Amino acid sequence: xxxxxxxxxxxxxxxxxxFDALTSASPELGGRLYEAVFSSFRRIVDLxxxxxxxxxxxxxxxxxxxxxxxxxxxxxxxxxxxGKPCFVVRGNHDFASTWxxxxxxxxxxxxxGPNGSRFRMSIRGxxxxxVGASYSEQHESRxxxxxxxxxxxxFTIGIVHCSVDGFAEDYSYAPxxxxxxxxxxxxxxxxxxxxxxxxxRASSPMAVYPGNIQGRNPRETGEKxxxxxxxSAGTPSAEFVPTQEVLWKDVTADITGxxxxxxxxxxxxxxxxxxxxxxLHLTGRGPLFRAVRSDPEGIAKMLSERAGCxxxxxxVSVMPDVDLSSGSGGTMLSEAVRAKNDLSxxxxxxxxxxLCGSGPAADAAGRMAYFRDKGELRSMLDEALAELAGRLEGx
Numbered sequence: 001x002x003x004x005x006x007x008x009x010x011x012x013x014x015x016x017x018x019f020d021a022l023t024s025a026s027p028e029l030g031g032r033l034y035e036a037v038f039s040s041f042r043r044i045v046d047l048x049x050x051x052x053x054x055x056x057x058x059x060x061x062x063x064x065x066x067x068x069x070x071x072x073x074x075x076x077x078x079x080x081x082x083g084k085p086c087f088v089v090r091g092n093h094d095f096a097s098t099w100x101x102x103x104x105x106x107x108x109x110x111x112x113g114p115n116g117s118r119f120r121m122s123i124r125g126x127x128x129x130x131v132g133a134s135y136s137e138q139h140e141s142r143x144x145x146x147x148x149x150x151x152x153x154x155f156t157i158g159i160v161h162c163s164v165d166g167f168a169e170d171y172s173y174a175p176x177x178x179x180x181x182x183x184x185x186x187x188x189x190x191x192x193x194x195x196x197x198x199x200x201r202a203s204s205p206m207a208v209y210p211g212n213i214q215g216r217n218p219r220e221t222g223e224k225x226x227x228x229x230x231x232s233a234g235t236p237s238a239e240f241v242p243t244q245e246v247l248w249k250d251v252t253a254d255i256t257g258x259x260x261x262x263x264x265x266x267x268x269x270x271x272x273x274x275x276x277x278x279x280l281h282l283t284g285r286g287p288l289f290r291a292v293r294s295d296p297e298g299i300a301k302m303l304s305e306r307a308g309c310x311x312x313x314x315x316v317s318v319m320p321d322v323d324l325s326s327g328s329g330g331t332m333l334s335e336a337v338r339a340k341n342d343l344s345x346x347x348x349x350x351x352x353x354x355l356c357g358s359g360p361a362a363d364a365a366g367r368m369a370y371f372r373d374k375g376e377l378r379s380m381l382d383e384a385l386a387e388l389a390g391r392l393e394g395x
Contacts, residue, residue: 003230004155005123008048009238010226011058011161011192012212013041014093016071018063019216029277029310033216036245038074040213043243044226045078051228053123054084056130058192058210059091059161065098065138072099080106087112087119090134091161091192092173112159116147120154126231131186132159135174145176150185155234158186161193167209168194181207188229188236195220197240206236215248218279218312223247247276248312253303255318256284261291265303272307281315289320293387320389333392340385344378351377 017037019030048055061075079086089112090096105111110119114136120129129151133144143162150156162174164181173193178200181189189207191200197211210227212220223242230237253268272278280300282292292299293316300311322333343351352372356365371377 003232004126004234005053005128006051006228006230007157008044008052008055008226009058009188009190009208009210009229010041010044010055010213011190011210012060012091012195013037013057014060014063014212014214014216015041015075016063016067017216026310033214033246037214037216039245040224040243041075041078044213044241045082047226047228047241047243048084048086049082052084054121055082055086056157056159056190057086057088058132058159058190059089059135060093060192061088061090062094062097065094065096067094067098069099069103072097072103076103076105076109079109082108084108085110085119085121087130087132087157087159089132089159089161089192090114092135092138092140095135095138095140127154129154129156130159131156132190135161139172140174141172142174143176143180144174145180145184145189148184148186150187152185155188155231156186157188157190158184159190159192162191163193164191164200164207164209167198167200178207181205187234188231197222197224199238206238208238210240214244214246218248218277218314221248221250221279247273249273249276249278250281250314251278251303252281252283253299254284255282255286255288255292257286258284259287261288261299264288264292265299265306268303269307272303272309274308277310277312278303278307279312279314281317282313283315283317285319285321287321289318289386292316292318319386322389333389336385336388340381344381348372348377 015037019033062071085108087110112132112134114134116133118131131148131150133147144160145162148158148160162176165177181201186205189205191207191209194209195212198209200207208227211224214224215221223244225241225243227238228241251268251271253264255264258264282296296313296316300313304311352368356362356368371380
């Protein structure tokens with residue numbers, strides 16, 4: 001049995017993302033990621049042009065309200081190439097745009113207004129309605145979901161760029177709850193703003209965050225893309241379609257049970273995304289502790305060369321293969337364990353007073369305050385104990 005109609009749902013394109021810090025450190029990688037966002041969207045347009053009846057974009061088409069001429073022209077040209085209706089709401093990154101009068105969108109693009117807009121169409125005899133509201137300012141505080149209501153006899157798609165309670169880390173942008181999405185005669189909620197792909201409601205009504213279309217940093221790992229939504233007898237089903245150009249992927253290299261560095265590298269290579277970026281976590285306990293701690297950046301570079309991918313060193317939490325939990329006994333290590341446990345029990349300010357109270361250490365108080373504010377003082381104590389244990393073991 002065929003479907004009634006299909007549409008593509010994407011969000012958080014962030015076209016024109018500049019990657020300034022990354023470009024400064026690695027111009028080649030920064031350039032790749034800049035172009036990757038455009039490449040991912042081209043694939044989405046290819047999908048919509050070939051398999052869908054229309055497209056919806058749930059906010060943040062651009063990364064900045066001051067989008068460049070090239071970025072604006074690219075989006076307008078892709079919409080012209082699409083040649084099918086596209087419904088767009090503005091989000092916190094593109095609540096306004098610079099070149100509306102200089103580079104107009106083609107007539108198939110419909111931007112929904114801040115006070116709500118409603119569009120209706122008939123697709124092969126099926127009545128379809130698109131309803132939604134754009135941001136009126138960058139820090140939109142209105143509950144936009146409650147401004148959306150569908151028509152009972154139509155299949156209604158609600159488009160909102162929002163923070164759904166329980167699914168968003170930041171609730172300051174157009175906050176709403178999952179319950180707000182129910183009972184509004186909306187059959188499918190096309191959500192945007194959250195860069196992690198997730199289904200907020202599986203049915204009655206279906207509500208989906210597609211995530212952003214291209215990972216831009218180590219917190220945005222995994223496949224990125226859009227949803228192809230098929231509607232049959234009034235019921236939607238959503239198929240995720242990956243379109244990312246560069247894949248960020250968490251890769252764990254565990255030293256446990258390994259005695260040679262080549263074993264460690266060989267265990268990590270199959271996990272790496274060829275042509276992508278491996279977010280490297282060096283973990284475990286074992287005799288490779290000293291080697292890994294001595295040059296983790298070098299290990300990341302060797303892995304990059306073997307796997308054919310970029311690497312981003314995210315974690316070095318390797319430990320010697322000794323018991324660091326007990327402070328019993330009269331050894332130097334047991335005394336160090338007891339000292340570390342005593343220090344860990346102190347309040348942050350008291351711990352700072354001991355670590356940076358006088359002498360040359362006092363000069364580092366400003367830098368240590370940074371780690372205190374990030375809640376990392378105790379993990380630094382753990383690392384210092386591990387380093388000492390490794391040195392004692394090798395002595």
